[in-house]
Amino acid sequence: MSAAGGRYYVEQEVTKLFRIRKTILEMLRDRGYVVLDTSADLEMTREEFGTRLAQANYSRESLTLLKQHQHDPSDQIYVFFPAEERVSVKTLRDYFVRMDQERVYKAILVVIKSLSPFAKQGIQKVASQFRVEVFLEMELLVNITHHELVPKHEVLSTEGKKQLLKRYHLKESQLPRILITDPVARYFGLQKGQVVKITRPSETAGRYVTYRLVV
Incomplete structure (x- = not known):
């Protein structure tokens, strides 16, 4: 060279x-x-x-x-x-x-x-x-979280997860799931059992919020 x-x-x-x-x-x-x-x-x-x-x-x-x-x-x-x-x-x-x-x-x-x-x-x-x-x-x-197609992700605390399940009368198993191998889950270092709040823009409601359980 x-x-x-x-x-x-x-x-x-x-x-x-x-x-x-x-x-x-x-x-x-x-x-x-x-x-x-x-x-x-x-x-x-x-x-x-x-x-x-x-x-x-x-x-x-x-x-x-x-x-x-x-x-x-x-x-x-x-x-x-x-x-x-x-x-x-x-x-x-x-x-x-x-x-x-x-x-x-x-x-x-x-x-x-x-x-x-x-x-x-x-x-x-x-x-x-x-x-x-x-x-x-x-x-x-x-940084994949900076991509315009990746919505905002926020990791709930243990107490935040308890409040979420109580508020909506849900069992943990009833939450939608996100794999621990998902690129965003890896970025945040998520572990099994944690819950992440996902906020997407919505043309009708302004924003659309979902929660996913890490599995």
């Missing part, structure tokens, strides 16, 4: 990682984690990001994030950017040791390629202790 070609490849990678990082930060903010509206987080420009990444020798590990929930400081989440194309079991083990030492029990892995069967098994083995979500890079290049 020529010098010019090499520079072009690096610039493309920087732009890609900048977009992914921004989507991740928006995702964490929408889940209730503390994300700053400053150059440290959401207001960082592409140029600032490129400079910082270059100073870190373009290390993906330098993109690691640790955020805490705005309502519960003990609720923390790591975001890891493994450098390997195929994440090894050793890398996962290193992450789990780090999380255990720091008492952080949630993590998001941003991976270049899908996990191997062995890596998936490794995550399943620690599922009782750690909640680990895996996103491919390509899934994070665009």
Whole structure:
């Protein structure tokens, strides 16, 4: 690869990682984690990001994030950017040791390629202790909740869910469903049993509200 070609490849990678990082930060903010509206987080420009990444020798590990929930400081989440194309079991083990030492029990892995069967098994083995979500890079290049065809989603609290069922005299099983694998459900990190409020525009009523149970 020529010098010019090499520079072009690096610039493309920087732009890609900048977009992914921004989507991740928006995702964490929408889940209730503390994300700053400053150059440290959401207001960082592409140029600032490129400079910082270059100073870190373009290390993906330098993109690691640790955020805490705005309502519960003990609720923390790591975001890891493994450098390997195929994440090894050793890398996962290193992450789990780090999380255990720091008492952080949630993590998001941003991976270049899908996990191997062995890596998936490794995550399943620690599922009782750690909640680990895996996103491919390509899934994070665009924030899907910003698309005009995706309606507004709001996750109900436990109390909000109880009030909803009581108000309409419903059983949980009577609610329409949304799969836990749905892209929007994954974006919000929804878990089975949670309820999400979906608001769509309506030409007649102004807006149309539905509720879905995560299954």
